[in-house]
Amino acid sequence: MALLTPDDLQNMTDALVENDNLVCTLTGLSLDRLCADIYKTEKKNEKIAIIPVTAGCGIIGRFSESLLFTVQHFGMDGFITKNTDIAGFYEAVTSGADIILMADDLAFVAYNLKSQKIAHNQICTGRVYAEILCRMPTPDAAAKEVLVIGLGKVGTPALETFLDYGYSISVFDADSRRLNEVVGGSGYRCPPNSSGKIKKYDPNAGCKFDKIFEATPAADTVPECCLTNGSVLSTPGIPCGLSKTLQEKYNVKIVQEPLGIGTLSMLYAVF
Template sequence: MALLTPEDLANMTDALVENDRLITELTTYSLDGLCRKIYGTAPAKEKVAIIPITAGGGIIGSFSESLLFTVQHFGMDGFITENTDVAGWYEAVTKGADIILMADDLAYIAHNLRNGKIAHNQICTGRIYAEILCHAKGGKDGGDDKDVLVLGLGKVGTPALETFLNEKFNVYVFDVDSNRVNEIASQYPVFKYDSEKEPKSFFKIFEATPCPDTISESVLKQNSIVSTPGIPLGISDELIEKYNVRVVQEPLGIGTLSMLYAVFDEK
């Protein structure tokens, strides 16, 4: 999780609450309700342990506290281990943890010790942010909401496009790496998006890049929905206001809840 900084997490708690409200408005499902629907699982009084990890870039300030807020906000029992790394794992297990949350520079995972399930943040984040768009209701300007634009085809964008394809969406893809676009197009039934050759605007846009201003005015419709785990935000405040864009973006909690539901037992 080296891309996150304490500044990214400064307003995480407020952002999670506001995004939960927006997701409910867009989909009619609360965030945990949507996770129940897509994963077919439910919490069953599992105790969640958050283990700070010092490897690589080290511990990100307020990261563990943000995870604990997410766990407790959605009604689960959780705690942060006093020890780090292996000692933290030992502490978590001896204190009766059922699920472990931990992250280093390369991976952020949830591991259910009870059933053996394990979930990776990049995959679960891509899926939940895509599912939000899949379930978002089309208004008067969203009649073609089976079209979706995916910007960024990395480790988050690829699980997202797989989710859209599973839900029978027409998926248009773009990445600054043209070789990656060609690779994806050879593996999946997607459309390469070219704003110059075939300009097109979208009601639903998924953005997963580490760059600002990736969403241009030409792809927007009035009342477009942008679902983006990307940091920084890929659309300007001016375009958000001009097109009344609804933006789902929060740095950590949405993906974390998706991970937890991915490892819960089936209902």
């Protein structure tokens, strides 16, 4: 699992605001309204505690602060506990928190102490970045085509979303075992009822995609041959899988931000 770094989060606040505007242009909904519509929930003045966690590789500079920015940017009441770990959990509960955000090296979760709903960052991130593409108007309603690159813990819930919307999905993953598993529609962590709806991406077939989803930890994963002028790339992957040169050459619109969009999706999942 790739860990965020303080550098990844350096421009996070600007990126969140810019992406909110872009998502609104693309879908007609702000990120806040989009997440409310995905989960059919609304915020109700919940108090959100962010607990820094020292386990594993330890506290990541700007992580808790970026979560607090996200919470406050979307009009919610949040605070970072002074204590870390279990002492931070005790502080959060005794301070009247309704929802807890906390992450170690393996998982980042939102937990609603009142309703006991829990959300996982990778699932909620994959879902919201896929929903952004699904909610864009498609010129030809029949042509619901998407290319998905990266079939891991973020890419898999995205596949489920595209299947729910009736997309025909082309997929690629550098791990051929995972690729075959997903295309075969069987095996561990494969979306149910996907048989026949997901095909291997063939770079030699000349297919161009208006909509591309990418969730890998690698750079330059989006090949030139899949791009068309004005393609939209929705990508939680860090770093960005599309080079600056190709982005400019094809006027690609990119939805990408390192933490806040996925966090907002987690919060609406537990409201």
